[in-house]
Amino acid sequence: MHAAGLQCCMVLLQLKWERRSAIAGPDLPIPNAMRLPAILADPRRLRRVLSFPGAAPATLARVHAVLIVSASHHLLPGLATAYARASALDAAEATLAIPASASPSSIAAWNALLSAHTRRGAPGEVLRVFRALLPATRPDSTTFTLALSACARLENLAAAEVIRDRASAAGYGKDVFVCSALLHLYSRRGAMDDAVKVFEGMPSKDRVAWSTMVSGFINAGRPVEALDMYRMMRESGVEGDEVVMVGILQACAAIREVHVGASVHGYLSRHGMRMDVVTTTSLVDMYAKNGRFDVACRLFGLMPCKNAISWSALISGFAQNGRADKALDLFREMQTTGLQPDAGAVVSALLACADMGLLKLGKSIHGFILRRLEMDCIRGTALIDMYSKCGSLVSAQMLFNRVGSRDLVLWNAMIACCGTHGRGDDALDLFHRLNEAGVKPDHATFASLLSALSHCGLVEEGKFWFDRMINEFSIQPSEKHYVCIVDLLARSGRVEEANDLLTSVQTEPTIAIWVALLSGCLNNKKLELGESIAEKILQLQPDDVGVLALVSNLYAVAKKWDMVREVRKLMKDSGSKKVPGYSLVEVRGTRHSFLMEDQSHPQYQEILKVVAKLDSEMRKMGYVPKTEFVYHDLDEHVKEQLLSYHSERLAIAFALLNTSPGTRLVIIKNLRVCGNCHEAIKYISKIADREIVVRDAKRFHHFKDGACSCGDY
């Protein structure tokens, strides 16, 4: 007994020293006097020891010894709580596990332990401890809430249901905290119907419950309902805070509601809300996704501390809005600040590489992912897409075969890749493998598959799978699918059949669907039907130059020169929507861009010479320029010259000047390659002994030895 008293004195001294050294620093000498009275008989003082904040585990171990020796079991839960606060979780659990410490009040100690495991990010431990406490004591609201929150993190629905039923039985079925944890669990799994059921059953809904519903709808890809939730929250008299606002900003980013987003921005400022990294990043993201780069960049520049996610948000904004150049500039700048790009930044950079055909940079990012991050479905899909769009079908296939687990989006990307590279049979093969793997195809799978089949002339297969998509897979065809099936039929000359299909459908065809049909009419010289389709397209008032060009070409072939003039005028007037045709080529790791008749390039004179030399050699081999679509009122010689100055021809000539024979050239064009250039490049591939890959707005054309592997033009 005397020994224990001595221990206790030492403990108190130790505690005082710990507190003083926390203030004064570690150099404080340890006091050696132990003249304090024995406190063993005074439970209040012992309690004070236990509630001492910041006590070291070693000190608590000495208290522990005292409690055991003095048989003060009623103080064991308090000791366990102190252990848990001091991060000595094993000791806390061991203390609680002995039967002597079981008491109705011990639940607070168990909760402290669960809470410590939660803070450490160990939800599995939370569940294990929860199961261990059950025989010892009755869980309360805090216990159930922590356990359910752990289930949400583990996405363990089965465990959650057991806990939910126990909570109900214990009378916590309507508890705000318990219900909020349940809401979070359901919304994480995308089970919003279940979440709504719980939410509607809640007698009182606080801000957290509402905001859980808001972010639940966001995560489920239902931004409109998220905004509805917010509206209802305000109507019920609950004020929003910054967490709710982050959800609203995500909704605004998703549905391009920049005005609502800006008003949220104003609301945050007016109410003096904390503009932390998360809130500001959401604002930057919302503005950038909506193309308001000025505001996004200003806010970003003003951020006192930015993390990888803030950078990623801005980079992705640029990458997704056709500003690949700026996205890559920022990607580089991010690295100079010493931040390692995270998954988000890397994927956005890959998107930008794909956009501009920057294979070298894309490959180096692939290396970075393998070295510093790890491969997952999202990264893998972005890489496959990058390789595909940079013309490397083989690299895309190799990567696809190496990825360990494949989700639907990854399969879809690979099927689309085969399609754009003219491999309809491979796309079909992948589709079968996908089904065998037990993955359920969706609308995007069928869109890619049908498009692949259509470009390879696999008409019967296309029709077969279009029907099965509707009848066996219960997927209602969307505009995209109609475009594919019409294109499939019309491309192979079955324009009447395609037209009949459209008349049998209740919904009114869109411009894109008519365009597929018209393009088939033009290629197969079905001018009568073509003119009626052209009329329908003009009635829909298209403002896309490509569409108008197609209509104009149809009229040109039909020799309806009045209509040609009229449509040309429309093309001129469509003004702002006009995107100039350009081609990009990567030569020795640097990209070069060319516009039609572009004279700004330093090597322009040499390029012209190459173009002219190629032209004359091609003619000797039998090439005849097709000038039927060019303005009818121009001189024939000028028409031919206009054709040879198309941007893809300039880009190829430039690449020939700067590479040696046998090199593979990849040209990226933003619009469709015209039929004439397509023909000309076949000849060029033979004359220059180059494999030439051209990616246009739709797909790839592989030219080699005077032939094109996508011979459906």
Place this chain on the structure above:
DNA sequence: ATAGGGTTAG
């Protein structure tokens, strides 16, 4: 003494 928030692929 417990519940809710930001970027990324087809």
